[in-house]
Amino acid sequence: MRKFTYLVPKTLDEAISLHEARGERAKYIAGGTDVLVKIKEGKLAPDYLISLKHILSQDRPFLNNETGELYVGAFMTHRSIEKSPLVQLHYPILHDAVKNIGSVQIRNVATIGGNLVNAVPSADGAIPLIALDGKAHIYSAKGERTMELLRFFLGPGQCDLGRGEILTEVVIPPQRPRTGSAYMKHGRREAMELPMLGVGVLLSLEEDLNTCAQARICLGVAAPTPFRALMAEKFLVGKAINAENLAEAGRIAGDESRVRDSIRGVAWYRREMVGVLVKRMGLKALERAENKAEGGRLTV
Ligand SMILES: Cc1cc2nc3c(=O)[nH]c(=O)nc-3n(C[C@H](O)[C@H](O)[C@H](O)COP(=O)(O)OP(=O)(O)OC[C@H]3O[C@@H](n4cnc5c(N)ncnc54)[C@H](O)[C@@H]3O)c2cc1C
Numbered sequence: 001m002r003k004f005t006y007l008v009p010k011t012l013d014e015a016i017s018l019h020e021a022r023g024e025r026a027k028y029i030a031g032g033t034d035v036l037v038k039i040k041e042g043k044l045a046p047d048y049l050i051s052l053k054h055i056l057s058q059d060r061p062f063l064n065n066e067t068g069e070l071y072v073g074a075f076m077t078h079r080s081i082e083k084s085p086l087v088q089l090h091y092p093i094l095h096d097a098v099k100n101i102g103s104v105q106i107r108n109v110a111t112i113g114g115n116l117v118n119a120v121p122s123a124d125g126a127i128p129l130i131a132l133d134g135k136a137h138i139y140s141a142k143g144e145r146t147m148e149l150l151r152f153f154l155g156p157g158q159c160d161l162g163r164g165e166i167l168t169e170v171v172i173p174p175q176r177p178r179t180g181s182a183y184m185k186h187g188r189r190e191a192m193e194l195p196m197l198g199v200g201v202l203l204s205l206e207e208d209l210n211t212c213a214q215a216r217i218c219l220g221v222a223a224p225t226p227f228r229a230l231m232a233e234k235f236l237v238g239k240a241i242n243a244e245n246l247a248e249a250g251r252i253a254g255d256e257s258r259v260r261d262s263i264r265g266v267a268w269y270r271r272e273m274v275g276v277l278v279k280r281m282g283l284k285a286l287e288r289a290e291n292k293a294e295g296g297r298l299t300v
Contacts (some may be wrong), residue, residue, distance in 0.1 A: 002039065007050045012139050012166060015050055019164040022048050028166065029053075030075060031109040032097070033102070034118045052166065060084050061091075070173030072129065074113025074167045075211040079104065081112060091172070092127040092288055093181035093200050098126065100185060113167045116152065117139075119225075120194070126153065126226045127200040128183050131218040134170040153225035176204040176214060180289025182281040185220075186273055187264065196265040197221050199277035203241060205287045212236045217249065217278055222257035222270065229253035232278065241286045243279065250278030259285065 007026075009015040019026050027046035029035045030053055038044040045145040052075055061072045061084050070091065072081065080100040081087055088095050101107055101115070101124050116136070125151070134149040140162065149170055152160050161167065181202035185195035198220030204213045215236040217229040232253035239245045259270035 078107035096183040180285040182284035201281040246282035250275035
């Protein structure tokens with residue numbers, strides 16, 4: 001492996017000025033599970049790696065009790081998110097996704113921010129956070145800016161970060177009452193494999209616990225970037241949530257997707273599986289919404 005200098009800033013501002021001074025010769029590193037692989041493969045050759053892991057921040061997702069927003073820090077590891085009782089109980093779609101990333105060893109070091117910034121279409125962390133309507137907070141020498149996480153992804157391996165900018169957190173607004181959500185990645189193996197497809201469904205129900213008040217259907221590896229199947233979502237709103245309507249929503253989502261043949265699966269199979277998994281995750285989200293008033297203005 002090529003030699004590089006490892007720098008350990010303690011604050012965001014320090015990290016940014018270290019980066020500014022070194023320009024293209026520098027690269028941020030968080031858990032390193034993507035960066036170090038790329039360096040080993042010769043795809044990256046930075047002279048300086050600037051660690052983001054020692055910047056003081058919370059190590060677990062936390063709720064702002066005044067606004068009801070959930071803060072998921074970019075430097076949090078998948079394992080710390082997976083272990084969070086708050087996430088397990090109230091944001092199961094996020095728990096479904098992070099608990100199957102890589103292996104425990106990978107999840108102990110890999111961060112959610114690194115997963116998002118790496119911006120591969122198969123990033124498991126992106127789908128639940130988009131389905132939860134997450135907002136990306138981005139910090140630079142000019143200050144902070146915020147954007148919808150959905151818009152953060154520009155193409156395979158490309159996200160909306162300027163040189164030296166740091167993704168600091170994803171903020172999730174309070175969920176409506178009677179909301180349920182679920183995510184599943186589909187692949188040949190459950191662990192240590194990037195998904196052939198990732199499907200997340202979030203449903204909010206009317207007071208009758210059957211009519212759909214809001215639907216978010218978010219797909220990974222079904223287009224060059226994670227995306228929401230807006231036509232399928234529109235189809236569901238105002239309808240009864242049942243197997244038949246979810247199957248039709250899945251069919252529409254399959255038509256909306258821009259799947260392609262790849263080493264992990266062929267396009268027609270992926271499209272079929274969008275339909276199957278939208279229905280399956282929809283039923284799971286329904287069950288979760290019925291069983292528990294998930295989200296809303298929580299206080300912990
Ligand atoms: C064996 C193995 C299995 C894996 N399995 C999965 C899987 O199942 N699902 C999945 O989605 N991924 C998987 N991955 C990919 C990887 O683990 C994740 O993408 C991980 O979350 C990356 O986080 P990291 O902290 O290691 O990022 P790093 O490698 O440290 O950084 C990744 C990129 O993001 C930049 N960066 C990191 N944090 C920030 C920030 N806060 N602001 C600005 N830039 C930043 C870095 O400069 C770099 O470009 C796997 C990887 C391996 C090696």
